[in-house]
Amino acid sequence: MPEGHTLHRLARLHTEYFAGGPVRVCSPQGRFVDSIVVDGRYFDRATATGKHLFHHYEGGLAVHIHLGLYGFFDTYRVNDGAEPPAPVGQVRMRVASVGDDDEDDGEVGSPRRVIDLRGPTRCEVIAETDVDGVRGRLGPDPLDPAADPDRAWDRIRRSSRTIGALLMDQKVLAGVGNVYRAEVLFRAGLDPFTPGTRMREEDFRAIWDDLVALMAVGVDTGAIHTIRPAHDHGDLPRRGADRPRNYVYQRDGWDCRVCGTPIAQQKLEARTLFWCPGCQAS
DNA sequence: ACCCTATGACTAG
DNA sequence: TAGTCCTAGGGTT
Numbered sequence: 001m002p003e004g005h006t007l008h009r010l011a012r013l014h015t016e017y018f019a020g021g022p023v024r025v026c027s028p029q030g031r032f033v034d035s036i037v038v039d040g041r042y043f044d045r046a047t048a049t050g051k052h053l054f055h056h057y058e059g060g061l062a063v064h065i066h067l068g069l070y071g072f073f074d075t076y077r078v079n080d081g082a083e084p085p086a087p088v089g090q091v092r093m094r095v096a097s098v099g100d101d102d103e104d105d106g107e108v109g110s111p112r113r114v115i116d117l118r119g120p121t122r123c124e125v126i127a128e129t130d131v132d133g134v135r136g137r138l139g140p141d142p143l144d145p146a147a148d149p150d151r152a153w154d155r156i157r158r159s160s161r162t163i164g165a166l167l168m169d170q171k172v173l174a175g176v177g178n179v180y181r182a183e184v185l186f187r188a189g190l191d192p193f194t195p196g197t198r199m200r201e202e203d204f205r206a207i208w209d210d211l212v213a214l215m216a217v218g219v220d221t222g223a224i225h226t227i228r229p230a231h232d233h234g235d236l237p238r239r240g241a242d243r244p245r246n247y248v249y250q251r252d253g254w255d256c257r258v259c260g261t262p263i264a265q266q267k268l269e270a271r272t273l274f275w276c277p278g279c280q281a282s
Numbered sequence: 283a284c285c286c287t288a289t290g291a292c293t294a295g
Numbered sequence: 296t297a298g299t300c301c302t303a304g305g306g307t308t
Contacts, residue, residue, distance in 0.1 A: 001289045051290075069290045070302050090302080119302040121291065170291085177289045224289075249289085270296080271290085 002067040004175020005218030007048040008143050010073060012219070014046035014055065017097055017113040024096040025063075028087040028116075034125035035093060038063060043095075050138045050174025055095070060128045063093070068121025075115050084114045093117040138174035142211040143219065149208040156196040156204060163199055164192030165269050167207075176211065179249045180218075182274045183226040184210050186247045191282035192268070192275050224249075231257045248274040 140147035252265030261278030
């Protein structure tokens with residue numbers, strides 16, 4: 001489930017699996033025609049910026065992946081010498097690492113690590129220069145240590161759009177999605193409908209610092225945990241989860257963990273916004 | 283079997 | 296703002 005932390009986690013994982021050797025790349029579904037361009041190439045490393053994932057290959061080529069709303073990777077291991085299983089369902093791209101080839105006959109050896117990409121909104125071979133282009137269109141990424149939050153603040157303070165909408169705009173901030181948007185606004189005690197022009201700089205700084213910390217936890221754990229220890233009583237499970245993880249996301253109708261007010265929900269620019277009318281009044 | 287929803291984002295108008 | 300991309304899971308017939 002892809003917000004920025006998911007892509008950074010995948011970049012870390014794919015680098016661990018594939019960096020430093022050639023990989024086999026194919027298109028089981030038949031739609032990733034350019035797989036032949038990178039098949040057999042040396043895999044340099046994987047990186048992520050915002051919700052974009054890049055597989056960097058030697059020769060100045062990269063595979064640009066965006067998971068969209070419901071894209072995901074299946075990841076599994078294959079024993080030495082064994083054939084990887086036939087893809088089940090629609091697999092856009094399969095990448096397989098190459099095992100040692102004892103026969104030294106010039107043939108590519110057996111795969112060991114395999115990842116299957118399903119349902120992405122984007123999977124294409126691009127030049128490294130175009131990677132820079134994609135990154136250049138994104139706002140600062142809280143998961144990038146070199147990111148400059150002032151770039152985001154300069155846009156926010158001049159915009160009449162609501163802070164709830166601005167946080168979701170990848171040109172303003174890269175990597176924030178619907179869960180982090182809702183949770184970070186709750187933790188800051190901010191009304192999501194506050195116009196950017198009415199935002200106080202200290203509140204934006206608090207949001208940025210909180211995103212840096214929360215998203216780093218997301219990369220490490222693979223899940224979005226936002227509840228402070230003082231508010232984690234193990235009760236009121238979020239829908240679809242076995243344990244409480246969030247304050248407001250998908251908790252509409254439930255009592256706020258802090259003030260008891262029922263959590264509200266409303267569509268905002270085609271996405272469902274969740275907030276606590278008690279804690280986040282303007 | 284059918285309907286809805288989902289941690290996203292582009293395009294047309 | 297609606298339609299599209301097109302995967303999976305959950306709830307309801």
